[in-house]
Amino acid sequence: MKSSTRDNVKGRMYQATGRINVRSIVERSKPMHSKTSKKQLLLTLLLVGVGGAMLLTIGCATSGNLSTANIKVSESKKAIDVAKESNAGAEKFAEFKKAEDKLLLAKAALRDGEYLTATRLAEQATVDADYARIKSKAEKSKKEADQMRQDSLNMGQNAEPISK
Secondary structure, three states: OOOOEEEOOOOEEEOOOOOEOHHHHHHHOOOOOOHHHHHHHHHHHHHHHHHHHHHHHHHHHHHOOHHHHHHHHHHHHHHHHHHHHOOOOOOOOHHHHHHHHHHHHHHHHHHOOOHHHHHHHHHHHHHHHHHHHHHHHHHHHHHHHHHHHHHHHHHHHHOOOOOO
């Protein structure tokens, strides 16, 4: 061996001039394909992926988007139509009027690009329309029950006694 250089297994290191061959350092370092470093790399990538997905989900949930707002407005419109078909609108329930008003506000917010507001208003309109429909159905059932009760009373009064 010469005094100025020393042969390394996979590269040369120059001691006399103080220069270090980068290739020799890289080749002497622990290889990246060992089992523990692969596991660490996969774990790190998994954590970064999960973190990124969470940030994306939070970002979408807070900012709202056009497609979600459109879907919610459409669902609200359908709920109002169903409530109207069940005569909730004909009986002038306040909830039905609220649902219609909130749908109009949701459509305006959608036009203005306020997607989160539009989504929330549409969801509220859907709930109000469903409530009006259920309330209308309950009122109708109550009227039918009252009518049946009255009919049974009338039958009892008009019935002839049974003779033996």
